[in-house]
Amino acid sequence: MISFIRGRVINKGLNYAIIETHDIGYQVFAGETLLNELRLDAEIELYTFHQVKEDASDLYGFRSLEDLELFELLLTVSGVGPKSAMGVLSIASATDIKETIVRGDALLLTKVAGIGKKTAERLVLELKNKIMRSGAGTVTLTSAATSGGDELDALMALGYSLSEARSALNLIDQSLTDSGERVKAALKQMRLK
Numbered sequence: 480m481i482s483f484i485r486g487r488v489i490n491k492g493l494n495y496a497i498i499e500t501h502d503i504g505y506q507v508f509a510g511e512t513l514l515n516e517l518r519l520d521a522e523i524e525l526y527t528f529h530q531v532k533e534d535a536s537d538l539y540g541f542r543s544l545e546d547l548e549l550f551e552l553l554l555t556v557s558g559v560g561p562k563s564a565m566g567v568l569s570i571a572s573a574t575d576i577k578e579t580i581v582r583g584d585a586l587l588l589t590k591v592a593g594i595g596k597k598t599a600e601r602l603v604l605e606l607k608n609k610i611m612r613s614g615a616g617t618v619t620l621t622s623a624a625t626s627g628g629d630e631l632d633a634l635m636a637l638g639y640s641l642s643e644a645r646s647a648l649n650l651i652d653q654s655l656t657d658s659g660e661r662v663k664a665a666l667k668q669m670r671l672k
Contacts, residue, residue, distance in 0.1 A: 481529040481538060488517050498523060507540040510569040530561060539565065549573045556605050558598050566591035571641045580606050586632055587641065633662045643669065
């Protein structure tokens with residue numbers, strides 16, 4: 480089982496990079512975010528998931544163990560394959576995705592190609608307790624995360640990322656309870672940056 484690779488990026492494709500290590504080139508599938516970070520001829524270290532099937536042997540690469548662990552957790556859900564799991568990791572950070580699942584919000588997951596409403600709801604249902612029990616300690620529900628997803632969804636509909644929206648909501652006065660007022664205050668915070 481190949482679980483880690485260190486080498487030089489010699490080529491990049493639409494959904495993979497070729498990493499040369501000791502005169503051997505490994506095709507490593509990766510998410511869009513990671514592929515955008517990789518530069519040709521740059522040295523790289525990746526954690527990998529090695530999937531061996533009857534007709535293929537594929538490597539999937541990740542920057543951190545947290546990303547790899549979330550990928551493996553996503554694969555435990557029926558109907559979610561490596562492409563869909565990679566898609567999930569491309570829409571937000573592992574921490575943001577975990578918070579979304581723990582919050583019970585399936586909307587973000589439906590933005591991934593190949594994941595419909597039912598699959599997204601199944602992901603939330605099956606993974607919520609696993610993430611909470613995992614003791615990973617990386618999921619700390621902030622006030623923005625526990626206050627419901629309406630404000631996050633509104634800010635994301637305006638083009639902000641989940642992490643930007645969450646950060647802005649954490650900076651506003653927590654005594655505000657009206658969703659509309661919270662969104663306005665968060666927008667003001669983002670304009671100040």
